[in-house]
Amino acid sequence: MTYLKPLFRHPRLPKNKLGYTLKEYEGSISTLCAGCGHDSISATIVQACFELAIEPHLVAKISGIGCSSKTPAYFLGNSHGFNSVHGRMPSVATGANMANKNMVYFGVSGDGDTASIGMGQFVHAIRRNLNMVYIVMNNGCYGLTKGQDSATADVGSASKSGHINPFQPVDLASLAVELGATFVAQSFSGDKQQLVPLIKAAIQHQGLAFINVMSPCVTFNNNPGSTKSYDYVREHMHATGKMDFVPQQKPIQATYAEGTDTAVTLHDGSVMSLHKLAPDWDPEDRLSTVNALQQARAKNEILTGLLYIHTGYGDLHKILNTTDTALNGLTEKNLCPGKKTLDTINAGLR
């Protein structure tokens, strides 16, 4: 791999409506292994933010610990990042989000970070419907400590060393649906076409948008017998539908054939259109999503795409009835009740 990022860019790189090219959304050079799926996901985030014309500095990137959690340094270089402690990204993101409701929050985590050490925080961030994009880069192993099984490794899956995992996996997407997440998607790091619209919709979603991305570990979990290898995932992927994200600003041009297509309008008026491949599945019906996930699992399939969405539920700020001004923008004038009030309080304590 190369450690130097070429500074040269094509002079006529396309610009988005803010006048930015893709370059303004890139980060520093990745130190992950060549061919790592995580880098593809980073590129997808860059693409999605570019296409949505988001001000990069109005994004905060927060992660835990592990290979996945290193990636925030590799995208959106003009955004503040916070590489926190193992499994605790959700709480740091919660605090950051409480401080300023007017930014986009990307939480990046891995399968060790979320499904093991950080399981509790994952669960409670979902309960609170924190307004953020929560991406798990799921490779079924602990890459940064050289390939131990993670809690999402399938029973019987073989690691590079030949060790067969004897334990039941944690299915993060099913769990998220079960917990009442308001946006649950699943995808594959190699499927940029699917992932870009999913991330765009996740950003626009008003609440916690969870995306579980299968991202094979090229170094420690890409061997025959692994159920998280590139070949296995590619062969066992089953898309719930072909999807497209239509931002609010554009007129909706897609036409939907009755019975197979569906369009979900998000909070800000943008639309997620889905060309469904599974006739019985309805992304706004939690029961039907649970069924589809269980059936896919029985067939050893990995169901991808937008699995579940519920747009009517308020995020944590709405639940807490916080003021429209970001809390970090309030001053003494708003915050300090003053001397006179204090004298009254004193009088009440005599």
Next chain:
Amino acid sequence: MTIPVTLPRPEARVNDFVARFANVNGTGSASANFLFAKAIFRMGVPVTPKNIFPSNIQGLPTWYEVRVSEKGYLGRREGIDLLVAVNAQSMKQDIASVREGGYLMYDSTKKLAPDLIRDGIHYLGVPMMELANENFSNPRQRQLFKNIIYVGALAILLQIEFSVLETLLKEQFAGKEKLIAPNLKALKLGMEYAREHFDFPLDFYLERRDLIRDKIMVDGNTACGLGAVYGGATVMAWYPITPSTSVAEAFEKYATKYRVDPETGKNQFAVVQAEDELAAMGMVIGANWNGARALTATSGPGLSLMNEFIGLAYFAEVPAVLIDVQRAGPSTGMPTRTQQSDITLAANASHGDSKHPLLFPSTPKECFEMTAACFDLADRLQTPIILMTDLDLGMNDHMSEPFQWEENRKYDRGKVLNKEELDAMGRYGRYLDQEGDGIPYRTYPGTHPTKGAFTTRGTSRDEYAVYTEDSAAYKRNMDRLLVKWETTKSLVPKPQLYQETNQSDWGMLFFGTSTFSSEEARDLLAAREIQLDALRIKAFPFGKETETFIRTHQLVFVIEQNRDGQMRSLLIQEMQHDPLRLVSILNYDGMPITADQIALKIADYLKQNNAVPHDLSETFI
């Protein structure tokens, strides 16, 4: 070696006694007992009530101890003058705890068993249950008014002014006026009974004074919650744990009262009850990182859980405010008993080389002002600041100087660059020490489209926040943190010196809730011609005043409420003092330390080491 438990005091029996109430928790005794203490306060007489309660909601013994002191001693002292025993479970133990010549008030509805009769104390039987049953029909009221009846009896025996009690009851039941009359009736039942059956007043009693002035009576946790509102906290993340829970509750109560935008009805604050203390700390760090002032309140077990995050905030230089309401540890320890035993944990919380500023309040006023100060310090120093209070201060009502706030006081947000400042400068370096005080400049997320962004991390990085494992860069950063530590010494509250120049070769050093008993012990010793200089520590790191105080005394007694002499260890660790010079005076039974214990232990040490020429034991007996 056995030492006497109590020290004789001059026979000033006006406004000088200890009364203890032995109740069953969950029976409504708390409000009756508070009425008793508050009435004394309203009569202008210094008073300190303390709850001694079990880790239980209903059915176990609970005590309420009221110290009345004309001289204004607010700590505990040994020797119970009057015990109101209304709990059969603890009756035997309660009777044994009354000092020789003291009084026991009990419910005489049923005759006392012969094994509960003890020589040397006076028995005051009041048929509380019988009076309550005869006069009230509602079973819950019968239970509650039993408590008011004994307050009535005490009002006669101790000369509490009826009008004061009446006013307090009227205030308490404002809005529920129907309850005033039956409460007054119960009070009078007790008064009449005492008037008819006992000689009054007792040989200690109350007289109105003007010693309270503008003082207030409030618990430390309420003061901390209010201090956080005044200090500009907008985010509170917490997890329920005794004895800190009421800090979060007070913050929410005052914020709901004073921080709701009157135009929109929306909250200018956010309170999140986290899933655990780890998450609470993570939220505090996330919010502070993003430019809000955020705090958490916890106790020892929670602080243990937060350790990893505290180390991150120290190394990544993110402000944070923690309030540690200490309780008896280790592990679950005694959750409802007090100690000062998280000092070493807090000072060095987390792995690696890490140390944190600590503030030690001893009154509700200090809880208020130090909590507010914590936010300025955290922003100025970009590091976690821990307020070290304890159950005694946090959960008990204390007489205190009133809260003070300077009109138009501005918050010190520390070194934060805005967009214009970023535009005007060259390359921004998050960890560059521009002024030589070890404190670099930070930027809030979202400040500037192309400048000032960086990745915060617990991993080593260079001055520009770029990841590096270069040894020299790592060491430069660790050394800069030490420069910041030196700066910290000049910013934290200075200690309180009790004398302008040294008067003695011996000194005593104390902090937090050990203060009141230590001050009284100093007077007790002075009355026996043992002079001690004194210093109260208000913060860690220690400044040169503390250094000088220890260096210029042959012996310094370090008074604290833990087993291992944790403050003493910290003094030795930070200032390389000769350990032999520092002598621990400790109490760690979960009860607030008493003046008698301190004085006797110091006197005993001096005697054992032949430091005093005369035989001290005689002066004590």
